[in-house]
Amino acid sequence: MKLLYFAWVRERIGKPDEEIEPPAGIATVGDLMNWLARRGEEYAHAFENPQVIRAAIDRAHVKADAAIAGAREIAFFPPMTGG
Amino acid sequence: MTVRLQQEPFDAAAEAAKLTLGRTDIGAVVTFTGICRGDENGDPIAALTLEHYPGMAEAEIARHVEAAESRWALSGVIVVHRYGRIAVGEPIVLVVTASSHRHDAFAAAEFLMDYLKTRAPFWKRVEHGGGGDWVEAKSSDDAAADRWTPSGGRREAAE
Numbered sequence: 001m002k003l004l005y006f007a008w009v010r011e012r013i014g015k016p017d018e019e020i021e022p023p024a025g026i027a028t029v030g031d032l033m034n035w036l037a038r039r040g041e042e043y044a045h046a047f048e049n050p051q052v053i054r055a056a057i058d059r060a061h062v063k064a065d066a067a068i069a070g071a072r073e074i075a076f077f078p079p080m081t082g083g
Numbered sequence: 084m085t086v087r088l089q090q091e092p093f094d095a096a097a098e099a100a101k102l103t104l105g106r107t108d109i110g111a112v113v114t115f116t117g118i119c120r121g122d123e124n125g126d127p128i129a130a131l132t133l134e135h136y137p138g139m140a141e142a143e144i145a146r147h148v149e150a151a152e153s154r155w156a157l158s159g160v161i162v163v164h165r166y167g168r169i170a171v172g173e174p175i176v177l178v179v180t181a182s183s184h185r186h187d188a189f190a191a192a193e194f195l196m197d198y199l200k201t202r203a204p205f206w207k208r209v210e211h212g213g214g215g216d217w218v219e220a221k222s223s224d225d226a227a228a229d230r231w232t233p234s235g236g237r238r239e240a241a242e
Contacts, residue, residue: 007206056136059136077136079201080200080201080204081205081206082133082140
């Protein structure tokens with residue numbers, strides 16, 4: 001699946017997107033954040049406070065307990081500040 | 084419904100005129116323009132840079148315009164949101180709502196702005212003398228969006 005990062009999540013991780021294949025057992029958005037946080041210092045920094053990170057699956061907002069099975073694109077970003 | 088994202092500035096009056104052109108059923112047009120202020124939390128700034136999630140931003144705005152259209156009697160809606168670098172004094176966002184009477188146009192415009200602030204995937208970065216900082220989301224904006232949901236404070240209800 002494709003992961004996308006925006007704003008300071010993107011800056012901390014150091015890239016705007018990547019293709020990943022999470023291992024079996026990573027079932028939800030929250031699981032995925034915990035798994036990503038263990039991939040290195042930059043990821044640990046980006047996901048150090050996972051409750052503030054927002055997520056979208058295939059361009060629709062989801063909560064941390066959302067299942068990732070079948071997702072093509074998952075995005076992680078800070079609370080939005082548009083308008 | 085028109086939803087447009089663009090880098091260049093927009094002409095609010097020209098956009099609003101498009102909604103009423105040739106129509107005789109519209110009695111009220113509300114035009115809201117959000118403008119880049121020269122300060123953020125009291126500190127002077129030079130510009131804002133808006134990052135957005137292409138594809139999702141348009142879809143998310145369109146979903147909220149549809150929600151507004153099902154809630155109020157609207158004759159037309161235009162939303163234009165800029166991205167990229169926006170200098171102080173320049174427009175950032177435009178919401179135009181048209182209706183036969185003012186109440187629906189006012190309410191829908193306010194609803195759309197409250198949702199754009201908290202649910203549309205845009206992120207503002209402030210540019211100032213010492214570099215740049217991401218603008219932090221305000222809890223007052225969350226509260227403003229929450230008041231449109233029946234449960235008042237549980238945004239899940241709007242999803």
